[in-house]
Amino acid sequence: MKFIGKILDVKKQTLDTVTLRIKVPEDFDFVPGQFINAIAKVDGKNVARAYTISSAPHEKFIEITVKKQGLFSGYLHSLKKNDEIQIMGPLGLFKFEKTDKDIVFVIGGCGIGAAISMLRFLAANKMKNKAYLFYSCRTFDDAAFKDELDSYEKKGMLKQIITLTRSQKEGCEIGRINDVLLKKHLKDIPSKVFYLCGPVIMVQDIVNMLEKLGVSKDRIKIERW
Numbered sequence: 371m372k373f374i375g376k377i378l379d380v381k382k383q384t385l386d387t388v389t390l391r392i393k394v395p396e397d398f399d400f401v402p403g404q405f406i407n408a409i410a411k412v413d414g415k416n417v418a419r420a421y422t423i424s425s426a427p428h429e430k431f432i433e434i435t436v437k438k439q440g441l442f443s444g445y446l447h448s449l450k451k452n453d454e455i456q457i458m459g460p461l462g463l464f465k466f467e468k469t470d471k472d473i474v475f476v477i478g479g480c481g482i483g484a485a486i487s488m489l490r491f492l493a494a495n496k497m498k499n500k501a502y503l504f505y506s507c508r509t510f511d512d513a514a515f516k517d518e519l520d521s522y523e524k525k526g527m528l529k530q531i532i533t534l535t536r537s538q539k540e541g542c543e544i545g546r547i548n549d550v551l552l553k554k555h556l557k558d559i560p561s562k563v564f565y566l567c568g569p570v571i572m573v574q575d576i577v578n579m580l581e582k583l584g585v586s587k588d589r590i591k592i593e594r595w
């Protein structure tokens with residue numbers, strides 16, 4: 371589906387990340403994990419970029435969570451309420467699948483949008499899965515959606531493991547996500563379903579690690595960029 375979406379709200383998540391709430395047609399439907407292409411003329415050129423939907427399907431809008439990096443993300447950061455943007459989607463095969471197993475999100479940076487969409491879906495549908503979030507950030511201030519993640523943890527549906535690669539903070543782990551960290555926080559790793567979302571190198575490293583730990587390929591779902 372291709373449509374013009376009006377910006378309903380802009381929310382600052384961190385110093386360099388915003389969430390844009392966008393109006394969608396009533397029949398727009400997606401599965402948590404999918405992305406849209408946002409399209410616009412920037413500096414005289416037609417540009418399209420992919421952004422994971424960070425809202426859940428029951429919400430009457432979509433949200434995308436965008437880290438400011440270059441040309442297009444910079445343009446998206448300049449948008450204000452009531453501006454319009456062309457959207458194409460939903461797209462992608464990275465999709466949440468219902469399961470009775472524990473769910474483990476392994477997330478780097480703004481890949482957090484996919485985990486938020488799936489957690490909102492789990493909460494809205496009162497699903498009983500226990501979820502774990504391994505969230506790699508440079509500093510604690512780079513962690514987005516902290517209040518929402520804390521609320522899921524208070525309800526007992528989520529255990530958060532935030533690991534910082536460029537600073538330290540009490541209650542957080544230090545360094546990259548590795549097998550030692552996974553084994554420290556997870557029992558019976560092969561029994562769980564993993565959703566990995568983030569930078570290409572990080573995701574590939576974690577796939578290799580999970581396979582060595584005995585997780586079968588069909589239990590490892592990936593999105594990377």
Ligand SMILES: Cc1cc2nc3c(=O)[nH]c(=O)nc-3n(C[C@H](O)[C@H](O)[C@H](O)COP(=O)(O)OP(=O)(O)OC[C@H]3O[C@@H](n4cnc5c(N)ncnc54)[C@H](O)[C@@H]3O)c2cc1C
Binds near residue numbers: 423595
């Ligand atoms: C399936 C999928 C889902 C995605 N989901 C998200 C998401 O949820 N949130 C999100 O923020 N992104 C997401 N992305 C990434 C997004 O599509 C864009 O790639 C990202 O926003 C960068 O685009 P840009 O035009 O801002 O950067 P570009 O201008 O294309 O630049 C890309 C990189 O090159 C660097 N760069 C640019 N110019 C220079 C230069 N002259 N010298 C040195 N370095 C330079 C930039 O800093 C940037 O890191 C996703 C991508 C895919 C494929």
